[in-house]
Amino acid sequence: MSYNFDELAESVIAGDSELSAALTQQALDAGANPVAAITDGLSKGMGVVGARFKSGEMFVPEVLMSARAMTAGMDLAKPLILAADMPSSGKVILGTVKGDLHDIGKNLVSMMLESAGFTVINLGIDIEPETFVKAVSESDADVVGLSAMLTTTMLAMKATIDSLAAAGLRNKIKVIVGGAPVSQDFADEIGADGFAPDAGGAIDLCKALVA
Amino acid sequence: MPVTSNYTANASPLFSVLTSTQCDDILLAAQEVLERTGVTVMDEEARDIMAKAGCWVDGIRVRIPSAVVRRALQSVPNRVTLCNSRTGSRDVLLEGHNAYFGTGSDTPFTIDPYTGQRKRSTTESVGNACKVIDALPNLDFVMSLGIVQDVPALVSDRHQFEAQILNTSKPIVTTAHDIYGFADIIKMCEIVAGGVEELRRHPFMTLYAEPISPLQHAWEAASKLVLAAKKGLPVVYTPCIMSGGTGPATPAGILTQALAESLSGLVINQTTREGSPFIMGGVLTIMDMSSTVFSYGSPELDLQMSAYADVAHYLKLPMFGTAGCSDSCLADEQAGIEAALSIAMTCLSGPNLNHDVGYIEYGSTSSLEYLTINNDVIGMGRRLVRGIAVNDETLALDVIDAVGPGKDFLSEPSTLKYFKTETYSSDLLDRQRYEAWQAAGSKTLFERANAKVKDILENYEVDPLSSDVRSAVRAVVESADEAVR
Numbered sequence: 247m248s249y250n251f252d253e254l255a256e257s258v259i260a261g262d263s264e265l266s267a268a269l270t271q272q273a274l275d276a277g278a279n280p281v282a283a284i285t286d287g288l289s290k291g292m293g294v295v296g297a298r299f300k301s302g303e304m305f306v307p308e309v310l311m312s313a314r315a316m317t318a319g320m321d322l323a324k325p326l327i328l329a330a331d332m333p334s335s336g337k338v339i340l341g342t343v344k345g346d347l348h349d350i351g352k353n354l355v356s357m358m359l360e361s362a363g364f365t366v367i368n369l370g371i372d373i374e375p376e377t378f379v380k381a382v383s384e385s386d387a388d389v390v391g392l393s394a395m396l397t398t399t400m401l402a403m404k405a406t407i408d409s410l411a412a413a414g415l416r417n418k419i420k421v422i423v424g425g426a427p428v429s430q431d432f433a434d435e436i437g438a439d440g441f442a443p444d445a446g447g448a449i450d451l452c453k454a455l456v457a
Numbered sequence: 458m459p460v461t462s463n464y465t466a467n468a469s470p471l472f473s474v475l476t477s478t479q480c481d482d483i484l485l486a487a488q489e490v491l492e493r494t495g496v497t498v499m500d501e502e503a504r505d506i507m508a509k510a511g512c513w514v515d516g517i518r519v520r521i522p523s524a525v526v527r528r529a530l531q532s533v534p535n536r537v538t539l540c541n542s543r544t545g546s547r548d549v550l551l552e553g554h555n556a557y558f559g560t561g562s563d564t565p566f567t568i569d570p571y572t573g574q575r576k577r578s579t580t581e582s583v584g585n586a587c588k589v590i591d592a593l594p595n596l597d598f599v600m601s602l603g604i605v606q607d608v609p610a611l612v613s614d615r616h617q618f619e620a621q622i623l624n625t626s627k628p629i630v631t632t633a634h635d636i637y638g639f640a641d642i643i644k645m646c647e648i649v650a651g652g653v654e655e656l657r658r659h660p661f662m663t664l665y666a667e668p669i670s671p672l673q674h675a676w677e678a679a680s681k682l683v684l685a686a687k688k689g690l691p692v693v694y695t696p697c698i699m700s701g702g703t704g705p706a707t708p709a710g711i712l713t714q715a716l717a718e719s720l721s722g723l724v725i726n727q728t729t730r731e732g733s734p735f736i737m738g739g740v741l742t743i744m745d746m747s748s749t750v751f752s753y754g755s756p757e758l759d760l761q762m763s764a765y766a767d768v769a770h771y772l773k774l775p776m777f778g779t780a781g782c783s784d785s786c787l788a789d790e791q792a793g794i795e796a797a798l799s800i801a802m803t804c805l806s807g808p809n810l811n812h813d814v815g816y817i818e819y820g821s822t823s824s825l826e827y828l829t830i831n832n833d834v835i836g837m838g839r840r841l842v843r844g845i846a847v848n849d850e851t852l853a854l855d856v857i858d859a860v861g862p863g864k865d866f867l868s869e870p871s872t873l874k875y876f877k878t879e880t881y882s883s884d885l886l887d888r889q890r891y892e893a894w895q896a897a898g899s900k901t902l903f904e905r906a907n908a909k910v911k912d913i914l915e916n917y918e919v920d921p922l923s924s925d926v927r928s929a930v931r932a933v934v935e936s937a938d939e940a941v942r
Contacts, residue, residue, distance in 0.1 A: 305746035307701065347499075347675050350703055354749060397565060397604050398611065398634050426821065427565040427604070429577075444749055 554807025578603025
C-alpha cells in the first residue's frame with residue numbers, strides 16, 4: 247500500500263521532533279512500510295534541509311533541530327527494520343587527534359554527517375593513534391575523520407595515518423582531515439584521502455568517498 | 458573670563474556600552490558561574506595551588522568561591538608597562554582607557570606582497586611582517602602575524618620569537634607551544650634585556666595564552682599562567698568565544714562566560730604569586746551559522762569587545778582587545794569596512810592592547826597591505842578620540858572677528874598654528890584631484906599600500922641587536938632544534 251509521507255517530511259524540515267515522532271507512529275500504526283517512512287518521509291525532509299542549508303536559506307541550529315526531528319522518527323522505525331535493510335549513507339569514525347582538546351568543529355561535522363544519513367562513531371578529543379587503529383579494526387566503517395586545531399597537533403594526523411598503515415588497515419579505510427590550519431596541500435602531503443574546509447564539505451567528501 | 462562653577466568638559470568623546478551597574482551584574486554572574494559550574498583545569502600543579510587558595514577541587518573540575526576571585530582582583534596590578542626591547546623606553550602603558558594597537562599571531566597563511574599569492578607563513582614572512590609593523594607609526598606592538606611553518610613544528614615557537622626580536626624593537630606579545638617553549642623564549646628575552654631582573658623591570662614581552670571555551674584551562678594554558686607568575690612576567694589570557702557555538706547566543710551570556718574564563722585564569726595566576734602582571738583579554742564574537750566560521754568582522758564582535766572593555770575598566774584590569782581584522786578573503790572593501798568599525802569602536806572604548814590588525818579570511822591569513830591601510834585607520838580613530846578642546850583660544854572669537862564676513866582664514870596666524878595639530882594627514886589615503894590621481898597611475902588604495910609595503914621591506918632598517926646578543930639568541934634556538942632532532 248502507498249502512504250503519503252509529505253507531512254512527515256515537512257515536520258522534519260520544520261524541526262518539530264514531537265510532530266515527526268507522532269506522524270511516524272501514526273504511519274507505522276496504519277501499516278506503512280517503515281523503510282519507506284525513512285526514505286520517503288524522514289530522509290526526504292532532511293534532504294530538503296541539506297539543500298536549503300547549502301543555499302543559505304537555513305542555518306546550523308535549524309539543521310540540527312531538523313536532524314533531531316529526523317532521529318525522533320528513525321528511532322521508532324528502526325526496530326521494525328532488519329539491519330541489512332536499514333538505509334545508511336555509510337559509517338564514519340571521527341576524533342580530534344592526540345594532544346588537541348578542541349571539540350566543537352569535529353562535533354559539528356559529526357552532527358551534520360548524521361543529518362545526511364551517515365552513522366557516526368565519535369571517539370572524542372585527544373585521541374591516540376592506537377585508539378583510532380582499534381576503532382577502525384573493530385568496526386566496518388568506511389571513513390575515518392581526523393580533526394586538529396593547532397599546527398603542532400596537525401603532526402599527530404600523520405602519526406595516526408602511519409599507525410593505520412603499520413597495523414595493515416590503511417587500505418581498509420578512507421582517511422579524511424580537517425581543522426583550522428589544515429589544507430588540501432597538507433592532506434596530500436601526509437597521504438590522506440581527502441580534506442574538507444567545513445562540515446558541509448565533509449558531507450560531500452564522505453558521500454564521494456563511499457560512492 | 459569670569460570664574461564659572463559647575464563646569465564640565467569632555468576632553469574626549471564619551472562612549473560606553475554598559476553602565477557600572479551592568480558591569481557589576483556581569484561580574485556577579487561570572488562569580489556565580491565559577492561557584493556553581495566551575496571550570497576544568499588540566500594542570501595538576503595549578504589545581505594544587507588553587508586548592509590551597511581555597512578553591513573546591515573535584516578531580517579536574519575546580520569551583521572558585523567568590524572570596525578567592527575578590528582576593529585575586531585585589532592583588533593583580535591595575536597597570537602593566539611594556540617597553541622597547543632595544544632602549545628599555547616605557548612606551549606602552551596598559552592602563553585606564555589607553556588604546557594601543559598591534560597585530561595577531563596565529564594565521565597559518567599570509568599573502569606574499571610580491572606575488573599576491575596566499576602561502577603558508579614562514580620564518581621569512583614573520584620577519585618581514587615584523588619589519589613592516591616596526592616601520593608603521595600607529596602600530597605599537599608586535600604579534601608574529603603568522604605561524605612559522607618552515608622549521609620543525611615542535612620548536613617552531615623559538616624560531617618565531619627569534620624572527621620577531623631580530624626584526625622589531627617594539628614590545629612583543631608572543632605565543633609559545635608550552636612551558637618549555639615559553640622558558641626558552643624567556644631565556645632569549647633575558648639575553649636581550651641583559652638579565653633576569655632587567656627583564657622584570659622593563660618587560661618588552663608578554664606571553665599570550667588562551668582557555669578553550671567553554672570553561673576549560675588546558676594543560677598548556679594553565680601551566681603557562683603558573684610559569685608567568687613564577688617569573689613575574691606579564692601574561693595575556695584570552696577567551697575566544699563564538700556565540701551559539703562555544704558560548705550562549707546572547708551577548709550578556711558571552712560576556713559572563715568570558716569573564717568567568719578570564720577570572721579563573723586570573724585566579725590560577727594570582728594564587729601562584731600575588732601581584733603578577735595579568736592582562737585580561739577576549740575575542741568575543743559569533744559563529745556564522747551558515748559557514749560556521751569564527752567571525753572576525755561581525756558588528757557583534759565590535760559590540761561585545763566594547764562591552765568587555767567596559768567590564769575591564771570597571772574591574773581596573775588591563776584589557777587585551779581585538780580590532781582591524783576581517784572575514785573577507787582579501788583586503789577589499791569589506792575588509793576596509795570591518796576594520797574601520799572595529800578600530801573606531803576600539804579607540805572610543807579604550808581597551809588597552811588591541812590585536813589582530815591585519816588579519817583577513819576570518820583570522821586564517823594575514824595581509825601586509827591590509828595592515829598598512831589599517832595603520833591609517835588607527836590614525837583616524839585616534840584623531841576622533843582626541844576630541845575637541847573648548848577654551849578662549851580655540852573658540853577663536855578674535856580670529857572670526859578679525860577676518861569678518863566674506864574673507865578667508867588661510868593667512869591667519871591661528872590657522873598656521875593649528876592646521877597641522879588639529880588635522881590628521883596621511884601619505885596613503887588619497888585626496889588628490891582627479892587629474893593628479895590619474896597622472897600618478899590611477900592607483901587603488903590596495904596598490905598604494907602594496908607599494909608602501911615593498912618600500913618598507915626594501916629600504917627600512919630595524920634598530921639591530923648586537924652581534925653577541927644575536928648569537929646568544931641563536932644558540933637558544935639551535936639547542937631547541939638539537940633536542941628534537
